Amino acid sequence: MSNAFAIAAVTSTMRFLLENAIQADSALSGTLVTTKPPDKARGTNTGGQLNLFLYQPQPNAAFRNSEIPHRATPGETGVPPLALNLFYLATAYGEEQRTDEEVMSHHLLGMAMRVLHDHPLLGSDEIRNALPDNDLYQQIERVRITLQPMTVDELSKLWSAFQTPYRLSAFYQVAVVLIASTRQLRAPLPVLTRGRDDRGVISQPSLIPPYPAIDQLTLPTKQNAIRLGETVIINGHNLDGVAVQVRLNRSPRNEQLTEPKFLAPEPGATSTEIKVVFPDQAAEWLAGVYLLAVAVRKPDETEDRITNELPLLLAPRITAIVPNPAARDGASDVALTITCSPQIGPEQRISLLLGGREIRAGARAAPTGDLSFSIPSPTPGDYFLRLRVDGVDSLLIDKSTTVPVFDPSQKVTIT
Known part of the structure; x- marks a missing residue:
């Protein structure tokens, strides 16, 4: 793994490779290699230029949750490194005073792509010499350069984000870069015994778990x-x-x-x-x-x-309905008292289901088994009752018979 200079080390190494290749080509003498954003790359320069821009780092799916081997012993919990894939944009510019400016830029881009094609792995010595104080060269996993194809839609979105006119470019992925975490690993004390009498792991030849x-x-x-x-x-x-x-x-x-x-x-x-x-x-x-x-x-x-x-x-059990039959008063209302078991707490939500109607119970100061309900203007007739306590209804249906029936003890007659 490497320190925080790892990303800069990759950029510097690639720049170093491209500069060496340009110096070896007399037709490209005087060409600059820069690492600026596309909208600032050209600046005041009018000569040949190759710009290498890191436009996006992304997590590497293969290493993002994997500990580095031999960093933690069995029983210890290490911290996965920051695993990154780096995405670069290589853009070439020709000399503006030449009539074949674009041809020169194509020559420059072709040379850069050939160098990166012939150099798919960054060498340890190259990384070490490219940037002081970096230790990416000590990384066990090699750093690979891969040409990335881009669709027209992806190109359009990317250059729109750069807010600069489109230029012919090549896209590369450089992976993987592993940056070490500064968090400490967890190293518990060694295990003294494994189970009773140090018997170790006990296997059970059954699909039924050994616990209740x-x-x-x-x-x-x-x-x-x-x-x-x-x-x-x-x-x-x-x-x-x-x-x-x-x-x-x-x-x-x-x-x-x-x-x-x-x-x-x-x-x-x-x-x-x-x-x-x-x-x-x-x-x-x-x-x-x-x-x-x-x-x-x-x-x-x-x-x-x-x-x-x-x-x-x-479920609550209705033990008594008083009065039954129940006569309507002068305002055509009916007052019922329902006795139930178990008792009802003062904060429980209580309601009486009378046919298709729900009647709320009054407030209670203490646990009680007698509940009072006032039923406004019921129509005379026979009604089956259900007492609902915190969403649990009394059992109205008797399923002990061959054909289920309603429990007749939970019926009230209103006259």
């Missing part, structure tokens, strides 16, 4: 949510151990849960299946979305292994 993981959750009667008192079946692999607990954590949609809850599996758990019952404790739970995981402690280990998390919906 959950594949799916099976809920009662093919529902999409579970209710208090019901059982959820957890299927996965490597779920056995000396201590196994089911962990329920809060999700972004259930900020009411401040600490994770842990449940003990039912007897008969295996490495691939665990059953857990949600205790019917209305005051201890909040309806909403939970993230379920299994904490497994293996023999001879002091810390639990936590599986991946899967979302689990805890």
Whole structure:
């Protein structure tokens, strides 16, 4: 790798090669080799001139994320160098006082292209002598010069950016230039042992990972949510151990849960299946979305292994509708009180779905299982109810029968 003089070293080396070739051609005596932008290249000069302009450096895709070999030992993390491809524009100008100015410029451009064609690799001695203090000559990867074809559209855009009239030119790519990073590599201490008793890497002849993981959750009667008192079946692999607990954590949609809850599996758990019952404790739970995981402690280990998390919906259960039937008052409104389990937190979003209508619940100062709703001007008739808590609806459909039916206990009659 090289220091920050690397780009300048490439430009100086190419300029040096072209100057030597011009001096050897008596027909081009007095020709200058410059490295200026195209709009400033000519200046006040009226003689022969060859301008070599670096118009674009680009990252080299092959080396941009690769560490240099032998710079970091195994276990250390090195810093990839700044790997660049340099793109040059070679433009020739003839003597303005000559009638064959353009012919001379073509001669000069042809000579320059021949030199770069015959010199596809920049030599170490040439790079070292071209510019003091550069160390590009020590780079292991050789610096190569390649003629670049350009389409008419690319030429048009490029010369428009230069804001100068177009002149016949040749384009070259010079690659690769590796500039060393000044960031320090990370060198951790050597490893004392590899695993227990320095056993090294342990291979497992199976496609199943060796760590505990959950594949799916099976809920009662093919529902999409579970209710208090019901059982959820957890299927996965490597779920056995000396201590196994089911962990329920809060999700972004259930900020009411401040600490994770842990449940003990039912007897008969295996490495691939665990059953857990949600205790019917209305005051201890909040309806909403939970993230379920299994904490497994293996023999001879002091810390639990936590599986991946899967979302689990805890649905509210409507236990009472008062009054039912419900009579409209003098303003044709109906007031309903819904009793549910589990209790509802004061900051949870609650609404009652009555047929196709949504009625918001009033504010609550503390957790409660009784919710009051005022239904404006309902049409008399029978309505099925759903209680929605933080986006989770009570289970209206009974899927335990051969043909699913609506739960008749969640119907109210308005008179």
